[in-house]
Amino acid sequence: MSDDNTKLCEENHFRDFYLKHVQSANNFAYYKCGDSEAALDLVQDAFTKIWENCSKIDFSKVKTYLFTSINNLFLNNIKHQKVVLAYAKESPNLDTNNQSPEYLFEEEEFKQKLASAIASLSELQREVFLLNRIDGKKYREIAELLDISQKTVEKRMSGALQILKSQIENI
DSSP states (O other): OOHHHHHHHSHHHHHHHHHHHHHHHHHHHHHHHSOHHHHHHHHHHHHHHHHHTTTTSOGGGHHHHHHHHHHHHHHHHHHHHHHHHHHHHHSOOOOOSOOOHHHHHHHHHHHHHHHHHHHHSOHHHHHHHHHHHTTOOOHHHHHHHHTSOHHHHHHHHHHHHHHHHHHSTTO
16 A cells, blocks of 8 residues: 555545545536536545545546546446346336326336436436436537537437437427
């Protein structure tokens, strides 16, 4: 274990690292998920992971480790949400809004088609599509967030929309 790694395990040095990077880490997490509370949870989990593994992390790469951890925690959270949504679809829904059974059936059928179509997108297309349509991010923001050009974002979104149109009528 080098001296730099030992420094990270010292509370004062870790606190300095935390104070120096917490705001940029929080901004990054917020751009990923679009929810300030969820972003704070991701950042706290990432810093906790760094503290727990401080002796194993190369001090020169700790900032990269922080942002990679936030990204991985975000992706794991998305995977978990997919499982929750899949379970929710299988559970019986109560008709609390008094819609006609035919309307509810059509709505559920459309949701399934849409979920299936989104799942069929490539990971790159799906990420851009969800950041734009669900998180409300602009193409420029997505490009900065993913460290790609705005043209690449536009191309991925165009491809995603073409696939969705071909799989779902009246989208």
